[in-house]
Amino acid sequence: MALTFRAAHEQISPFRRVAMPEGTARACYNEPHLAPIAGLAEAIAAEIPHLNEYGSRSEQAARNIARAHGTDPDRVLLGSGSMDLIRALIGSLCEPGDEVVFSWRTFEGFVDACRVHAAQPVRVPTAGDGSHDIDALLAAITPRTRILLLASPNNPSGRALTREQLARLIDEVPDTVVLALDEAYSEFASSPRAAFVAPMERELMKTPENVVVLRTLSKGAALAGLRVGYLLADPMVVQAVAKMRTQNGVDRLAVAAAEHCFSPDGLAQIEDRVEWIKAERQRIERTLRDRMERAEIDGKPHIDISHSDGNFVWLPVGERAEDLGAHLIEAARINARVYAGEGVRYTVIEEAVNDAFIDAVAEWAMR
Numbered sequence: 001m002a003l004t005f006r007a008a009h010e011q012i013s014p015f016r017r018v019a020m021p022e023g024t025a026r027a028c029y030n031e032p033h034l035a036p037i038a039g040l041a042e043a044i045a046a047e048i049p050h051l052n053e054y055g056s057r058s059e060q061a062a063r064n065i066a067r068a069h070g071t072d073p074d075r076v077l078l079g080s081g082s083m084d085l086i087r088a089l090i091g092s093l094c095e096p097g098d099e100v101v102f103s104w105r106t107f108e109g110f111v112d113a114c115r116v117h118a119a120q121p122v123r124v125p126t127a128g129d130g131s132h133d134i135d136a137l138l139a140a141i142t143p144r145t146r147i148l149l150l151a152s153p154n155n156p157s158g159r160a161l162t163r164e165q166l167a168r169l170i171d172e173v174p175d176t177v178v179l180a181l182d183e184a185y186s187e188f189a190s191s192p193r194a195a196f197v198a199p200m201e202r203e204l205m206k207t208p209e210n211v212v213v214l215r216t217l218s219k220g221a222a223l224a225g226l227r228v229g230y231l232l233a234d235p236m237v238v239q240a241v242a243k244m245r246t247q248n249g250v251d252r253l254a255v256a257a258a259e260h261c262f263s264p265d266g267l268a269q270i271e272d273r274v275e276w277i278k279a280e281r282q283r284i285e286r287t288l289r290d291r292m293e294r295a296e297i298d299g300k301p302h303i304d305i306s307h308s309d310g311n312f313v314w315l316p317v318g319e320r321a322e323d324l325g326a327h328l329i330e331a332a333r334i335n336a337r338v339y340a341g342e343g344v345r346y347t348v349i350e351e352a353v354n355d356a357f358i359d360a361v362a363e364w365a366m367r
Contacts, residue, residue: 006118007118008096008115008116008117008118009115011115012112012115012116013108013111013112018335018337020335021329021333021335023333024329024333024334024335025332025333025334025335025349025350025353025356026335026347026349027334027335027336027337027346027347027349027353027357028335028336028337028345028347029224029337029347030155030185030219030310030311030312030345030347031218031222031224031347032219032220032222032273032277032311032349033349033350034222034273036222037221037222037260037261037266037269037270037273038265038269039260039265039266040257040260040261040266043256043257043259043260044253044256044257044260046256047252047253047255047256048253050252051252053252054248055248055252056248056250056251056252056255056256057252057255057256057259058078058250058255059073060259061078061255061256061258061259061262062076062077062078062230064258064259064262064263065078065230065258065262067262068200068201068262068267069198069200069201069202069203069204069232070202070203070204071203071204071232072235074235074238075204075232075233075234075235075238076230076231076232076238077230077231077233077238077241077242077245078228078229078230078250078255078258079228079229079230079231079245079249079250080227080228080229080245080246080249080250080254081216081218081227081228081229082182082184082214082215082216082218082229082230082231083109083113083229084227084229084245084249085214085229085230085231085241085245086109086110086113086149086180086182086214087113087116087117087244088241088242088244088245089147089178089180089212089214089231089241089244090113090114090116090117090119090146090147091116091117091244092240092241092243092244093146093147093178094114094117094118094119094146094147096117096118096119097118097119097120097144098119098120098144098145098146099119099120099121099122099142099144099145099146099147100113100114100119100120100121100122100145100146100147100148100149101122101124101137101140101141101145101147101148101149102121102122102123102124102148102149102150102151103123103124103125103126103132103133103137103150103151103154104123104124104125104126105126105130105156105157105339105342106126106150106151106154106155107151107155107182110149110151111123119146120144122140122145124136124137124140126154126157126159129157129159129306130154130156130157130158130159130306130314130316131154131157131159132150132152132154132159132161132165134165134168134169137150137169138169138172138173141173141174141177145177146176146177146178147177147178147180148169148173148177148178148179148180149180149182150169150179150180150181150182151182151184151185152166152181152182152183152186152194152196153185153186153188153189153194153308153309153310155184155185155310155312155345156312156314156337156339156342156343156345157306157308157314157316158185158306158307158308158309158310158312158313158314159307159308159309160186160189160191160193160194160195160196160309161181161194161195161196162193162194162195163193163195165195166195166196166197167195170207170208170211173210175208175209175210176210177210178210178211178212178237179210179211179212180212180213180214181196181197181198181211181212181213181214182214183196183197183198183213183214183215184214184215184216184218184219184229185219185309185310185311186198186199186200186215186309187199187200187219187220187270187271187274188219188220188274188277188278188281188309188310188311189309190278190281190282190309191307191309194309197211197213197232198213198215198232200220200267200271201267201271204232209233209234209236209237211233212231212232212233212237213231213232213233214229214230214231214232215229215230215231215232216228216229217229217257217258217261219311220270220273220274220311221257221261221266221270222273223254223257223258223261226253226254226257227250227254228250228254228255228257228258230258277311277348280348280351280354281308281310281311281312281313281348283354284313284346284348284354284357284358285305285307285308285313287358288305288313288358288361288362289305291358291362291366292304292305292362292365295362295365295366300366301365301366301367302365302366303315303317303361303365304316311347311348312345312346312347312348313345313346313348313357314343314344314345314346315343315344315345315346315361316342316343317343317344318341318342318343319341321338321339321340321341321342321343321344322338322340323364324338324344324361324364325338325344327360327363327364328344328346328357328360328361328364331360331363331364332353332356332357332359332360333356334346334353334356334357334360336357
């Protein structure tokens with residue numbers, strides 16, 4: 001064929017859904033299994049008569065988001081999911097060959113977001129517990145580095161930046177490099193050491209203009225199907241990134257949903273749901289940890305149960321990951337996310353399924 005595509009384009013992985021065996025619980029996508037919050041359907045329905053019109057209630061939504069973070073609307077930029085904004089951020093900063101540094105393993109979308117703009121992804125191995133290796137990340141910055149992109153909590157390890165780590169990054173990342181923090185799972189964090197620039201319903205941390213926060217409504221607000229997220233940054237950065245988005249790229253139904261979710265009533269409902277998921281994740285981890293401790297006392301095989309600050313449980317079982325994934329399907333009809341050679345990530349969903357997950361993992365670990 002005479003037609004060719006950019007070399008960077010050929011490196012982008014085609015998107016494929018994970019095969020979902022019939023009759024299995026869907027615990028592989030980190031989607032909350034929750035119905036829409038009260039009032040959301042009505043907020044969306046109110047926009048249906050205006051579907052013939054360009055535009056949306058984006059200014060109202062930005063005001064609500066800004067109020068929730070104790071900041072100004074000109075520091076808020078909506079996008080079609082946080083990945084849309086990560087791509088736009090890379091496109092606004094990186095010339096071909098410029099570098100984006102991030103921990104690995106992390107969310108795979110970071111790699112393809114770089115390749116879309118012919119930027120060079122630089123993977124820095126995480127620490128042994130899956131947390132960010134701050135020394136190694138800072139050492140990886142070169143004159144070609146434009147962005148240090150970190151998920152906190154990280155996915156799939158669930159490890160969040162500590163206060164000390166965050167303060168060090170803000171202080172030591174050069175002002176010519178953007179420190180981009182993907183805080184998609186931050187509302188689920190329970191670790192007392194975890195720290196975030198943009199916690200919900202608290203004033204946005206004062207940071208230099210090179211610090212950018214990315215958030216999504218796919219997790220806590222359970223709006224994965226509507227694809228809406230937002231960026232919080234200095235107004236200069238907001239204006240620059242906005243140039244890289246598709247005009248009216250966030251449809252008016254998604255914007256209406258965001259506006260409602262960030263109303264006082266919407267935030268209160270979401271907080272209640274997030275607290276349930278946090279408590280349920282902690283129950284799963286605690287119960288598994290207790291069972292593994294009992295197995296160790298009894299001289300039986302056992303595994304380590306790590307702490308996660310996401311809406312998921314991470315089991316770093318290494319080379320046994322695929323075997324555990326297959327056991328979960330066979331024994332409990334649960335489809336968790338398997339990272340071959342690394343571990344298994346399980347999304348916290350319905351309580352009954354969570355109980356079946358606990359039993360299946362314990363059975364597998366002790367056999």
